[in-house]
């Protein structure tokens with residue numbers, strides 16, 4: 510038996526993106542700018558300095574990731590920390606405070622507050 514906390518998406522950034530993409534894009538990537546969901550018309554950008562999960566829509570020519578239009582948008586925190594925070598908050602009966610998120614994830618207070626706020630908002 511293996512602990513849920515050993516799941517790769519809690520530790521590996523690429524696996525974290527794959528996990529979120531599989532849930533938000535069950536039928537393949539969808540362009541948040543123009544709604545294009547033709548997999549042939551969406552490419553994966555794979556330069557050395559390219560951010561993980563970056564795609565490009567060949568219809569509207571705009572780049573995007575799975576974070577656009579979600580609670581993860583405009584966050585610089587790694588996706589794996591987001592998944593850890595969501596797991597903590599969903600598995601805790603009494604909720605998780607900003608301070609506790611900060612201590613457990615080892616992120617800054619501002620980041621912890623931002624994540625907690627967004628996740629609570631998403632759970633409403």
Ligand SMILES: [Zn+2]
Pocket residue numbers: 540541542543544545566567568569570571
């Ligand atoms: Zn597009």
